[in-house]
Amino acid sequence: MIRYTAARLLQAIPVLLVVATVTFALLRLLPGGPFDREKALPPVILANIEARYHLDEPVARQYARYLAGLVRGDFGPSYKYPGRDVADILRDSFPVSIQLGAAALVLAMLLGVGAGLAAGMRAGTLQDRAIIGLTLLGISVPSFVLGAALVLGVALRFGWPPAGLWESPAYALLPALTLAAFPTAYIAQLTRTSVIEVAGRDFVRTARAKGVSEARVRWVHVLRNALLAVVTYFGPLLAMLLTGSFVVEQIFAIPGMGRFFVTAVTNRDYPLVMGVTLVYAALIVLSNLAVDLVYGWLDPRIRLAGDES
Amino acid sequence: MSAGGWAGALLVAGLVALALAGDDVSGYRFDAQDTEHALEGPSAAHWMGADALGRDLFARVAEGGRVSLLVAIGSTAVAMLIGIVYGAVSGYVGGRLDGWMMRAVDAVYSLPDVLVIVLLTEVFHGVLDAVPDLYRRLLALVLALGLVGWVSVARLVRGLILQAREEAWVEAARAVGVRGPRMLLRHILPNVSGPILVTATLRVPSAILAESIVSFIGLGIQPPFSSWGVLASDGFAAMRSYPHLILFPGLAILVSLFALHLLGESLRERLDPRQRS
Numbered sequence: 001m002i003r004y005t006a007a008r009l010l011q012a013i014p015v016l017l018v019v020a021t022v023t024f025a026l027l028r029l030l031p032g033g034p035f036d037r038e039k040a041l042p043p044v045i046l047a048n049i050e051a052r053y054h055l056d057e058p059v060a061r062q063y064a065r066y067l068a069g070l071v072r073g074d075f076g077p078s079y080k081y082p083g084r085d086v087a088d089i090l091r092d093s094f095p096v097s098i099q100l101g102a103a104a105l106v107l108a109m110l111l112g113v114g115a116g117l118a119a120g121m122r123a124g125t126l127q128d129r130a131i132i133g134l135t136l137l138g139i140s141v142p143s144f145v146l147g148a149a150l151v152l153g154v155a156l157r158f159g160w161p162p163a164g165l166w167e168s169p170a171y172a173l174l175p176a177l178t179l180a181a182f183p184t185a186y187i188a189q190l191t192r193t194s195v196i197e198v199a200g201r202d203f204v205r206t207a208r209a210k211g212v213s214e215a216r217v218r219w220v221h222v223l224r225n226a227l228l229a230v231v232t233y234f235g236p237l238l239a240m241l242l243t244g245s246f247v248v249e250q251i252f253a254i255p256g257m258g259r260f261f262v263t264a265v266t267n268r269d270y271p272l273v274m275g276v277t278l279v280y281a282a283l284i285v286l287s288n289l290a291v292d293l294v295y296g297w298l299d300p301r302i303r304l305a306g307d308e309s
Numbered sequence: 310m311s312a313g314g315w316a317g318a319l320l321v322a323g324l325v326a327l328a329l330a331g332d333d334v335s336g337y338r339f340d341a342q343d344t345e346h347a348l349e350g351p352s353a354a355h356w357m358g359a360d361a362l363g364r365d366l367f368a369r370v371a372e373g374g375r376v377s378l379l380v381a382i383g384s385t386a387v388a389m390l391i392g393i394v395y396g397a398v399s400g401y402v403g404g405r406l407d408g409w410m411m412r413a414v415d416a417v418y419s420l421p422d423v424l425v426i427v428l429l430t431e432v433f434h435g436v437l438d439a440v441p442d443l444y445r446r447l448l449a450l451v452l453a454l455g456l457v458g459w460v461s462v463a464r465l466v467r468g469l470i471l472q473a474r475e476e477a478w479v480e481a482a483r484a485v486g487v488r489g490p491r492m493l494l495r496h497i498l499p500n501v502s503g504p505i506l507v508t509a510t511l512r513v514p515s516a517i518l519a520e521s522i523v524s525f526i527g528l529g530i531q532p533p534f535s536s537w538g539v540l541a542s543d544g545f546a547a548m549r550s551y552p553h554l555i556l557f558p559g560l561a562i563l564v565s566l567f568a569l570h571l572l573g574e575s576l577r578e579r580l581d582p583r584q585r586s
Contacts, residue, residue: 015415142563246522285419288419
């Protein structure tokens with residue numbers, strides 16, 4: 001297990017290298033530079049600034065310099081926020097994004113699995129149909145519409161919970177709900193399909209045939225196997241949450257990584273864009289690894305390659 | 310097709326008709342200013358109200374829908390084209406090439422997609438300087454969304470082809486001398502076209518959503534064009550005082566996604582043999 005984990009972690013390195021290279025190349029293809037202003041700077045000053053950030057060097061040299069920095073955990077300076085480096089900004093904004101994401105993840109898992117079971121265990125009933133309708137609504141509502149509705153209909157009407165900034169756990173309530181809506185609906189659909197599929201398998205028939213009680217069949221035999229399929233989607237789910245957090249941070253004025261990314265793109269703040277993209281990609285890679293590990297642990301039939309025991 | 314599927318198809322047809330004929334239905338051009346009625350809520354004259362410049366919101370939502378749908382359909386076409394070719398080659402050729410091609414797909418999967426869409430849009434916007442300025446941003450978005458969306462199509466097509474290759478009718482075709490591209494194009498692909506069509510249908514709503522998100526944060530469609538995401542973004546800024554400005558563009562996105570999902574899911578039940586019970 002340890003060997004497998006180590007091997008997979010090593011495999012993540014070339015993936016992140018590819019992400020870094022692609023992002024670096026894309027950024028250098030962008031029109032306009034970080035120090036273009038409406039009023040052009042005098043050439044001498046511009047040359048001075050560019051020399052300060054090594055932007056006057058050949059691109060290959062800049063790339064090598066950036067990678068060398070990355071290895072030491074140095075993400076470079078921010079162009080837009082002079083005096084702060086990217087690692088510094090990430091240190092402040094990363095925990096915020098993670099807290100928001102984690103809150104939404106827990107919400108989505110609990111509500112999604114709950115709704116999926118409620119529908120799948122009673123497939124074909126009115127309750128099932130109602131939940132299907134709700135999940136369709138959930139995957140159709142854009143986060144900015146739901147966010148606006150929550151702000152107008154709850155925060156402004158009742159004065160609570162707060163609809164912006166990030167100061168205490170209460171501030172996470174509306175953003176986490178907004179962020180969780182889409183994954184909740186998605187998980188509910190998955191759980192429902194999986195429950196129905198598992199309920200039709202031979203081992204369930206066997207369990208019934210040998211006289212296992214209906215409740216036990218449902219809540220032990222079916223449930224455990226159905227949840228296995230849901231775990232597989234944990235990776236894409238995390239990616240979904242990360243992507244969503246972008247807009248949600250924008251809507252609720254939350255100082256997370258997503259907000260910095262948007263301004264950084266407009267400002268051509270290359271190192272900051274690179275830093276945020278790399279952190280997001282690393283999170284996705286790590287969550288995929290976590291899913292594989294949990295999956296192997298939950299389902300003993302799956303033997304991990306490279307793990308002979 | 311199920312009742313839900315028909316309802317979805319009808320709604321989609323209605324939305325497309327509205328987007329195409331918006332100006333004629335409302336009687337206002339989307340950029341005509343009627344400053345006397347600026348920021349007014351819905352009324353008999355302006356069904357969805359008017360914006361800060363007195364432009365009829367109904368006509369603007371219709372015009373934004375034209376752009377949103379165009380971008381979504383265009384990018385779906387790009388994603389399908391790349392995904393089908395890539396997946397078909399990978400699945401049909403197999404072996405080591407397949408292994409490498411799928412590893413590349415895995416790498417693309419670990420990219421945070423909205424971030425990459427934003428970056429690619431900016432890059433294409435800069436690179437495509439031969440295209441008239443007006444349409445450059447539109448085309449850039451279509452390409453960016455397509456270049457991010459193809460991976461799931463490629464995976465699906467590859468899986469379908471791997472499955473089909475094992476079946477008896479493929480063996481029969483091979484026995485009578487069908488080989489190579491002819492086998493792929495004339496026999497295998499037409500036989501797996503059902504699930505591919507379903508995926509195409511379901512890609513359109515996710516493209517609408519992605520475009521609206523990128524436009525909402527201000528990095529997508531730019532004036533003089535607007536899209537549902539742009540309108541929602543404008544409306545969001547003023548929603549405390551004028552909630553109708555976000556309500557109607559938001560509803561337009563919601564209804565179109567809902568309708569397309571209904572249609573896609575019911576097509577899946579009909580056309581995807583793996584889903585049949």
